Amino acid sequence: MEKNEKIHADMQALGRAACAAARIVAKADTATKNHALAMMARAIRRDEALLLAANAKDVAQARNKGLESAMIDRLTLTSRGVVSMATGLEQIATLPDPIGAMTDLDYRPSGIQVGKMRVPLGVIGIIYEARPNVTADAAGLCLKAGNAAILRGGSEAIQSNQAIAICVREGLRSAGLPEQTMQVVETTDRAAVSALITMSEYVDVIVPRGGKGLIERITNEARVPVIKHLDGVCHVYVDLSADLEKAVRVADNAKTQRYGTCNTMETLLVHTGIAEQFLPRICQIFLEKEVELRGDEAACALVSRMKPAVEEDWYAEYLAPILSVRIVADIDEAITHIATYGSQHTDTIVTENYSRARQFLREVDSSSVMVNASTRFADGFEYGLGAEIGISTDKLHARGPVGLEGLTSQKFIVLGDGHIRE
Amino acid sequence: MEKNEKIHADMQALGRAACAAARIVAKADTATKNHALAMMARAIRRDEALLLAANAKDVAQARNKGLESAMIDRLTLTSRGVVSMATGLEQIATLPDPIGAMTDLDYRPSGIQVGKMRVPLGVIGIIYEARPNVTADAAGLCLKAGNAAILRGGSEAIQSNQAIAICVREGLRSAGLPEQTMQVVETTDRAAVSALITMSEYVDVIVPRGGKGLIERITNEARVPVIKHLDGVCHVYVDLSADLEKAVRVADNAKTQRYGTCNTMETLLVHTGIAEQFLPRICQIFLEKEVELRGDEAACALVSRMKPAVEEDWYAEYLAPILSVRIVADIDEAITHIATYGSQHTDTIVTENYSRARQFLREVDSSSVMVNASTRFADGFEYGLGAEIGISTDKLHARGPVGLEGLTSQKFIVLGDGHIRE
Numbered sequence: 082m083e084k085n086e087k088i089h090a091d092m093q094a095l096g097r098a099a100c101a102a103a104r105i106v107a108k109a110d111t112a113t114k115n116h117a118l119a120m121m122a123r124a125i126r127r128d129e130a131l132l133l134a135a136n137a138k139d140v141a142q143a144r145n146k147g148l149e150s151a152m153i154d155r156l157t158l159t160s161r162g163v164v165s166m167a168t169g170l171e172q173i174a175t176l177p178d179p180i181g182a183m184t185d186l187d188y189r190p191s192g193i194q195v196g197k198m199r200v201p202l203g204v205i206g207i208i209y210e211a212r213p214n215v216t217a218d219a220a221g222l223c224l225k226a227g228n229a230a231i232l233r234g235g236s237e238a239i240q241s242n243q244a245i246a247i248c249v250r251e252g253l254r255s256a257g258l259p260e261q262t263m264q265v266v267e268t269t270d271r272a273a274v275s276a277l278i279t280m281s282e283y284v285d286v287i288v289p290r291g292g293k294g295l296i297e298r299i300t301n302e303a304r305v306p307v308i309k310h311l312d313g314v315c316h317v318y319v320d321l322s323a324d325l326e327k328a329v330r331v332a333d334n335a336k337t338q339r340y341g342t343c344n345t346m347e348t349l350l351v352h353t354g355i356a357e358q359f360l361p362r363i364c365q366i367f368l369e370k371e372v373e374l375r376g377d378e379a380a381c382a383l384v385s386r387m388k389p390a391v392e393e394d395w396y397a398e399y400l401a402p403i404l405s406v407r408i409v410a411d412i413d414e415a416i417t418h419i420a421t422y423g424s425q426h427t428d429t430i431v432t433e434n435y436s437r438a439r440q441f442l443r444e445v446d447s448s449s450v451m452v453n454a455s456t457r458f459a460d461g462f463e464y465g466l467g468a469e470i471g472i473s474t475d476k477l478h479a480r481g482p483v484g485l486e487g488l489t490s491q492k493f494i495v496l497g498d499g500h501i502r503e
Numbered sequence: 504m505e506k507n508e509k510i511h512a513d514m515q516a517l518g519r520a521a522c523a524a525a526r527i528v529a530k531a532d533t534a535t536k537n538h539a540l541a542m543m544a545r546a547i548r549r550d551e552a553l554l555l556a557a558n559a560k561d562v563a564q565a566r567n568k569g570l571e572s573a574m575i576d577r578l579t580l581t582s583r584g585v586v587s588m589a590t591g592l593e594q595i596a597t598l599p600d601p602i603g604a605m606t607d608l609d610y611r612p613s614g615i616q617v618g619k620m621r622v623p624l625g626v627i628g629i630i631y632e633a634r635p636n637v638t639a640d641a642a643g644l645c646l647k648a649g650n651a652a653i654l655r656g657g658s659e660a661i662q663s664n665q666a667i668a669i670c671v672r673e674g675l676r677s678a679g680l681p682e683q684t685m686q687v688v689e690t691t692d693r694a695a696v697s698a699l700i701t702m703s704e705y706v707d708v709i710v711p712r713g714g715k716g717l718i719e720r721i722t723n724e725a726r727v728p729v730i731k732h733l734d735g736v737c738h739v740y741v742d743l744s745a746d747l748e749k750a751v752r753v754a755d756n757a758k759t760q761r762y763g764t765c766n767t768m769e770t771l772l773v774h775t776g777i778a779e780q781f782l783p784r785i786c787q788i789f790l791e792k793e794v795e796l797r798g799d800e801a802a803c804a805l806v807s808r809m810k811p812a813v814e815e816d817w818y819a820e821y822l823a824p825i826l827s828v829r830i831v832a833d834i835d836e837a838i839t840h841i842a843t844y845g846s847q848h849t850d851t852i853v854t855e856n857y858s859r860a861r862q863f864l865r866e867v868d869s870s871s872v873m874v875n876a877s878t879r880f881a882d883g884f885e886y887g888l889g890a891e892i893g894i895s896t897d898k899l900h901a902r903g904p905v906g907l908e909g910l911t912s913q914k915f916i917v918l919g920d921g922h923i924r925e
Contacts (some may be wrong), residue, residue, distance in 0.1 A: 104842065108866050181865055187887065193876050195886045198864065202898050285898055306728065306899045327921030334923035420526065431921075442620065442916055443603055444530050454615050454919025463924065464617045464915060465609065476624050476707055476912040477728050478900040490898040493886060494864055497876025499749030499853075501756035502885070 092276035096283025103229035121252030135244035201227030203285035210291035213241035226488035236269030312424035313343030320432035376406040448481035514698035518705025525651035543674030557666035623649030625707035632713040635663035648910035658691030734846035735765030742854035870903035
């Protein structure tokens with residue numbers, strides 16, 4: 082208990098320092114923030130050997146602990162990874178500065194002029210797992226959006242994260258910004274996370290980056306708003322009026338371009354009227370790529386090497402070469418299926434029919450809804466946000482890929498000339 | 504315990520019904536929603552006598568219970584109040600429908616076209632106190648924004664709210680929309696609130712309307728996001744370069760136009776260089792209007808009938824004819840005072856100086872920041888939102904007066920032509 086109190090007090094101190102820094106960085110001008118980003122990138126490039134050495138220690142420790150190889154993959158920093166952290170920061174510097182932008186300044190009948198100004202959120206808590214590059218990426222995005230951040234990476238990446246943090250602080254210092262703008266939590270104790278997600282007096286929002294377990298734990302415990310992404314159970318619905326070539330191309334890409342990403346298709350829905358033409362053809366491609374197929378009865382009847390799906394398959398985010406397949410009577414059944422089993426992440430219709438494209442766009446309640454495009458496009462870079470801090474499957478504040486704008490808010494501004502309310 | 508389980512189960516049933524209704528109202532077209540609003544208004548006008556009779560029962564019971572007269576004021580429905588509920592609904596019908604609006608459909612280098620579509624939030628829980636008109640106002644706004652709502656008014660207004668709910672349901676029915684789109688909780692038990700604010704599987708956001716006690720209780724207990732408004736400690740800062748006439752007009756209006764509203768000035772900050780000219784003049788006006796003045800030492804030295812302020816005065820939301828007054832050395836001290844003691848609601852600078860106006864707008868972190876205008880303008884109608892469900896002092900999702908748009912979200916839409924990610 083005493084240890085936890087110490088951690089709690091330390092985190093409170095980080096929170097106070099972050100708030101003080103947030104007030105300064107909120108008014109920093111664009112050139113200052115961009116200079117800090119450039120200097121962070123320069124330090125990272127220069128210190129490549131140091132960063133790789135720190136990372137090697139983390140990796141050795143992870144191996145000793147017998148961590149699984151996927152985790153070690155995510156943890157491992159290569160020379161290319163270091164360079165890509167630096168170029169990532171440089172790219173963030175080229176993005177337009179969202180802060181201070183004034184919009185919609187309209188005159189009202191009372192004579193006042195009312196509009197909005199984009200402002201930082203304040204202090205952002207980032208909680209992530211093994212990937213050390215998140216330290217630089219998240220610090221860069223939070224800084225450009227005028228925020229302070231408290232970064233809490235996985236304990237397995239602690240050496241790497243602290244080495245990167247030195248470069249981040251150097252960048253801030255070079256630009257005359259407080260080092261406390263970006264603070265990396267030094268303890269690997271879990272109690273630090275509990276403190277971070279409950280100190281609503283200092284932290285404005287939590288962005289967790291990691292597996293479902295982490296995010297559920299944080300959501301349940303947090304007293305600070307969380308911008309989160311839970312599941313990615315994405316659907317492709319091949320409509321009766323689909324162009325077969327486009328359907329094959331989109332379904333193939335949505336499933337097989339990468340298996341482990343949240344915007345990968347997990348369930349293929351096919352209109353009964355086109356199933357006989359389409360399903361055997363696309364399934365041959367999937368089977369050649371060794372994708373395991375699990376279908377409803379009607380689908381199994383059309384594809385011999387398909388196994389019967391069970392109820393849980395419709396809810397499953399496989400993140401693996403497994404696909405569930407269902408034949409539906411019409412678009413309404415497809416939309417109902419998506420509403421019942423989907424995760425409101427990304428869903429696509431393949432159709433040449435104008436009205437059904439429009440219906441799908443309107444009625445599917447997901448963060449990205451697409452027509453004739455692969456679900457794999459659901460991504461901040463592909464959408465032109467420049468970079469993303471994550472993908473939100475929430476509806477409040479930010480929905481879908483979250484870029485700089487998701488790390489900001491808007492306040493009302495009112496310009497008058499001695500106006501009073503009658 | 505058994506009773507609470509029963510209430511919990513009942514609330515879950517309301518939640519399920521609301522979700523089902525939300526899916527239908529989300530795709531209702533503008534004409535259908537407007538027709539429902541018009542029919543609600545018609546029913547309310549027609550049933551005026553019934554509504555007043557139901558309200559009379561609530562008022563009688565409140566008097567028997569010895570509730571305070573301010574509460575009985577808020578509870579009491581007059582003939583004019585009934586008409587104004589109806590016209591409120593008719594006005595909501597005239598507002599543009601936010602739902603389905605598509606914006607920023609830009610082509611990306613990959614060839615896909617990416618934009619956003621405005622969509623409903625889903626199910627909104629409204630928790631309010633004595634005012635029965637909130638039942639109609641909130642139902643109207645939630646409906647127009649394509650949402651279902653669960654409305655939980657104060658137990659003292661239960662008869663009035665249920666009578667209004669009958670009119671609301673009639674309107675929904677006339678338009679062919681499910682009655683479950685707007686459900687009024689029938690039990691007056693507190694356990695219903697606890698259930699409502701924790702059933703995140705059915706409710707997307709909670710909007711509490713009421714006193715600080717209610718809002719703090721809800722915020723602490725809620726597992727569903729809350730759009731809330733805590734304090735309104737609003738400031739007017741009279742700068743060295745203020746136009747004296749404007750300063751007097753704005754400060755007078757900000758304090759005395761109405762004492763009990765959240766956007767009323769509670770603290771007046773005056774630049775030391777203009778205090779001698781300005782303070783005695785404005786304070787004479789305040790004293791004539793019987794506003795009690797509490798100042799720091801320097802202010803007391805200039806105004807004989809001012810009492811010394813104590814530390815708590817700077818934090819106080821008086822909601823009464825009391826004003827705290829402080830003399831500051833410069834704009835930075837004013838901004839620091841606002842950051843330290845303010846509630847991030849609404850703050851105004853009075854100045855003719857361009858740079859200081861700009862600095863104040865940028866650096867004051869409040870939901871409304873004004874130049875040469877009375878804080879009393881912070882209001883959904885004054886801002887042109889058409890109507891407001893409340894004022895948010897949060898930064899996430901909605902900040903400042905919350906109109907229809909605050910009850911919506913945006914999803915990404917992607918239009919392709921068989922596009923895949925390379």
